[in-house]
Amino acid sequence: MQEIKKRRILLASVLKPADEPRMFERMGQSLAANGYEVFIAGFPSSMGKSLSAIHLLPHKKFKRISLARIKVRFKILKEAFSIRPEVFIISTHELIGVAILYRIFSGRKIVYDVQEDYWKNIMYTRAWPIVIRPLIAYMVRLKETVTSPFFSKFLLAERCYENELLFTKRKSLIVENKCRVPDNFFRQPSSNNVKLIFTGTIAESTGVSQAIELTKKLHAVDPRIQLQIIGHFPQPRYFQKIESEIAAYSFISLVGGDFVSHEKIMEAIGSAHFGIVFYPSSPHTKNKIPSKLYEYLTCQLPILLQDNKVWVNLCQPFNSAIVIDFARIDPSSTLKQMREKNFYSRKAENVDWQSEEGKFLSAIDSIT
Numbered sequence: 336m337q338e339i340k341k342r343r344i345l346l347a348s349v350l351k352p353a354d355e356p357r358m359f360e361r362m363g364q365s366l367a368a369n370g371y372e373v374f375i376a377g378f379p380s381s382m383g384k385s386l387s388a389i390h391l392l393p394h395k396k397f398k399r400i401s402l403a404r405i406k407v408r409f410k411i412l413k414e415a416f417s418i419r420p421e422v423f424i425i426s427t428h429e430l431i432g433v434a435i436l437y438r439i440f441s442g443r444k445i446v447y448d449v450q451e452d453y454w455k456n457i458m459y460t461r462a463w464p465i466v467i468r469p470l471i472a473y474m475v476r477l478k479e480t481v482t483s484p485f486f487s488k489f490l491l492a493e494r495c496y497e498n499e500l501l502f503t504k505r506k507s508l509i510v511e512n513k514c515r516v517p518d519n520f521f522r523q524p525s526s527n528n529v530k531l532i533f534t535g536t537i538a539e540s541t542g543v544s545q546a547i548e549l550t551k552k553l554h555a556v557d558p559r560i561q562l563q564i565i566g567h568f569p570q571p572r573y574f575q576k577i578e579s580e581i582a583a584y585s586f587i588s589l590v591g592g593d594f595v596s597h598e599k600i601m602e603a604i605g606s607a608h609f610g611i612v613f614y615p616s617s618p619h620t621k622n623k624i625p626s627k628l629y630e631y632l633t634c635q636l637p638i639l640l641q642d643n644k645v646w647v648n649l650c651q652p653f654n655s656a657i658v659i660d661f662a663r664i665d666p667s668s669t670l671k672q673m674r675e676k677n678f679y680s681r682k683a684e685n686v687d688w689q690s691e692e693g694k695f696l697s698a699i700d701s702i703t
Contacts, residue, residue, distance in 0.1 A: 341372040341388070342703050345420040346448075347411050349404065349429045353377035353391040356597045356626075357450065357492070358426065360515045363389050365692050366699065374418050376411050378594065396593065399569070408433050415441075421703045422446055424490075428453050428475050435485050444487040444702045449496060449503065450512070453479075455619035460540055462569075476502075487702045490695070495622035510695045512626040514633040515688040520601055522634060524608045528559045529673070531639065532607040534600050535627045537566045537591055538573060540620065542613035542641075545661050547581060549611065549639065552666045554586050562611075565590040565603045604634050609673065613641040613661055624649065631655075632683040637676075639669070654680040 344366050346358045353359065353375045363373045367388035379393035394410055397403035412433045415423055424446040425434045434445040457463055457472040480502040483489075489503035490510045497507060524530060531553075533546040543564060550562040564581075568574035568591045581587040590599065604610065610631040614620045622645060631638050632649070638656035640646055650656040657672045 341370060342422075343372045343374065343418055343420040344422050344424065344699070345374045345376065345415055345418055346424045346426065347376040347415075347430055347433075348426045349377075349407060349411075350399070351377050351426065352380060352594050353393050354380040354596070356515070357448075357512060359389065359391075360597065361513075361688050361691075362424070362448075362695065364515070365688075365696060369696055371699075374414070374420065376414060404429075412436060419443070422487075422699060424448050426450055428479055431478055431482050435482055438485050445485060446488045446490060446699075446702070447479075447486050447503075448490040448492070448510075449500060450492040452493075452496060452499060452619065459617050459619040460538075488698055490698070493623050499622075508694060508698050510691050510698075511624070512629065513686060513688045513691050514626070514630040516633055517598075517601060520605060520634065522605050522607075522636065524606055528561050529557065529609070530607045531560065531562045531609045531611055532603050533562065533564045533566075533611045534603060534630070535566045535625060537564060537568045537577065538570065540615060540617055541625075542611075542615055543577060544580075545613045545615070546611045547577075547584075547587060549613075549659070549661065549664055550587060551584065552664050553670060554584075556666045557670050558586075560586065562587045563590065563603055563607070564588070565595055565600060567594050568592060600630070601634075604630060604636055607636060609639050610636045611639045612646065614643070629686050632686040635679045635683065637673075637678040639673075649686075652681075653683040654678060655683060 346362060348358065355377060358375050363375055367373050367386055373389045374392055376392040378396055380391050392414055394407050408430060411430065415437045419441060422444045423434055423437050426448045438445045454472045454476045458468050463471055483502040489507040491497060491503060491507050492512045494509050497509060531550055533543055537543050550560060554560040574591055578589055581589060612625060612628050624645065628646060632655055638650060640650060640656035640658050642658050642660055647658055655678055657669060657676060659669060
């Protein structure tokens with residue numbers, strides 16, 4: 336009996352590893368479990384992951400500003416024509432040209448997984464010199480808008496993008512960045528201390544300095560308080576800055592660099608007592624829900640939470656968080672709540688990947 340050939344899907348990124356959680360753990364594993372043969376292109380896998388129906392296509396690491404960042408697009412295009420997937424899913428505007436060339440010459444479908452509002456990221460972060468930010472931002476938005484007719488679907492990682500990104504209209508589907516918890520995951524925090532964690536992308540715009548200040552004030556009242564900072568530092572200089580900033584504080588540890596595997600993030604969540612979620616006010620993060628907030632909720636990790644209306648409304652039904660005014664921290668009151676609050680009076684609902692998986696698979700099925 337002739338074996339039925341599986342439909343092929345290619346997911347690709349420029350700056351993320353091939354085993355990045357959204358591409359590998361969520362979309363990739365869901366597609367593989369539903370009969371697709373999955374290929375994922377990105378930086379080399381940090382943990383040597385493999386599944387029979389998921390093939391990782393690592394490209395060499397390179398500096399953020401380098402000629403190799405342009406060259407890798409040709410490598411991914413070559414891989415696309417070699418694999419000939421029924422659907423090619425890109426996760427960055429940098430691969431729009433690659434995807435369109437594949438669409439034109441293969442006649443197959445392309446999908447843009449919109450994980451960031453790049454216009455806002457460029458305008459309101461320090462990734463680019465301030466003088467050229469408007470030009471680059473508008474060039475990216477023009478590219479996204481002009482090429483939008485070529486895409487069969489836009490997957491939106493944030494609910495707010497539905498109203499903010501007009502080029503996705505009529506072809507968009509919200510697929511939030513919710514957590515898929517490993518089968519063997521469990522939380523078992525130590526009884527000898529009180530461990531706080533700050534995870535995810537570590538940058539000036541994601542609040543790590545405020546997490547450090549909160550920890551120092553709590554530790555001054557209760558010496559059992561510790562902080563582990565663990566995650567990806569897009570800017571090496573900022574890693575060095577934070578490393579220097581915490582050098583004098585033995586109760587603060589740092590695990591970071593180019594990339595930190597999601598397994599290590601989940602291990603940190605498993606050993607923690609509280610997770611810190613804070614973003615300095617900025618247009619590029621307004622209304623967004625950090626992936627780590629979904630991770631903490633799914634894993635039933637108590638949260639020290641910034642007073643952000645969207646986040647508070649998400650956490651409130653489950654009694655999962657202590658809301659903190661980071662500008663006027665009251666360490667004694669915060670510690671009292673940490674000791675006495677009855678967290679997760681009911682299990683958090685609709686915060687894990689299972690709530691997104693069905694609609695994601697239906698969208699892909701509809702265009703293959």
